Amino acid sequence: MEPAFLLEVSRPEQTMLCGEIMGKLIPRGSVVGLTGDLGAGKTVFAKGLARGLGIEEEPNSPTFVIMSCYEGSVPLFHFDVYRLSGGAEFEDTGYEEFFYGDGISVVEWADKVRDVLPGNAVIIDIQFPPQGDEESRTIKVAGKEKWLLSFRNTAEQALLASKK
Ligand SMILES: Nc1ncnc2c1ncn2[C@@H]1O[C@H](COP(=O)(O)OP(=O)(O)OP(=O)(O)O)[C@@H](O)[C@H]1O
Ligand SMILES: [Mg+2]
Numbered sequence: 043m044e045p046a047f048l049l050e051v052s053r054p055e056q057t058m059l060c061g062e063i064m065g066k067l068i069p070r071g072s073v074v075g076l077t078g079d080l081g082a083g084k085t086v087f088a089k090g091l092a093r094g095l096g097i098e099e100e101p102n103s104p105t106f107v108i109m110s111c112y113e114g115s116v117p118l119f120h121f122d123v124y125r126l127s128g129g130a131e132f133e134d135t136g137y138e139e140f141f142y143g144d145g146i147s148v149v150e151w152a153d154k155v156r157d158v159l160p161g162n163a164v165i166i167d168i169q170f171p172p173q174g175d176e177e178s179r180t181i182k183v184a185g186k187e188k189w190l191l192s193f194r195n196t197a198e199q200a201l202l203a204s205k206k
Contacts, residue, residue: 044184048182049180049197050178051181054086054177057086058093060200061087061088061093067192068146073147073160074091074164074166075153075166076148076168078167085103091146092112108121123152124151124154129156167182
């Protein structure tokens with residue numbers, strides 16, 4: 043089992059903030075897999091990540107587009123593999139060039155292509171808590187990269203401050 047921790051958020055802005063903090067700390071060449079049900083907030087997190095990378099354009103998830111590229115200080119490759127049947131079909135997209143390049147790759151519905159994610163990918167699982175209001179989410183962050191420690195500290199502090 044990979045080390046993991048939870049961040050509790052109560053508004054979309056806080057999910058965005060977590061993504062933004064990650065965008066500021068994430069090293070080049072990283073792959074982030076996003077999982078969670080429809081409407082959990084995967085795209086919201088990806089928008090925050092883009093903002094943290096200094097990208098002005100807001101990522102969205104257009105139907106039938108598997109990957110969109112956003113230019114910032116570091117390029118962001120935003121994949122949404124909802125429509126793919128699995129890893130085999132993903133092979134055809136030439137994803138390796140992006141996963142093993144210098145930019146940041148973020149993959150919505152990463153569980154569909156888990157077998158081809160690099161071993162050092164960060165997995166962000168966004169869940170609706172069993173009881174809670176419509177805007178609360180539990181964000182589980184799993185990965186063994188060292189920078190995740192500073193991400194955790196910074197995000198926890200920022201969330202505390204934003205709840206005041
Ligand atoms: N705490 C929260 N974090 C993120 N989104 C939230 C939160 N609370 C409410 N929302 C709302 O939930 C929706 C999340 O939409 P989003 O497109 O990010 O989900 P998604 O996981 O990408 O869905 P899909 O599987 O369709 O791609 C948005 O409308 C957002 O405003
Ligand atoms: Mg989405």
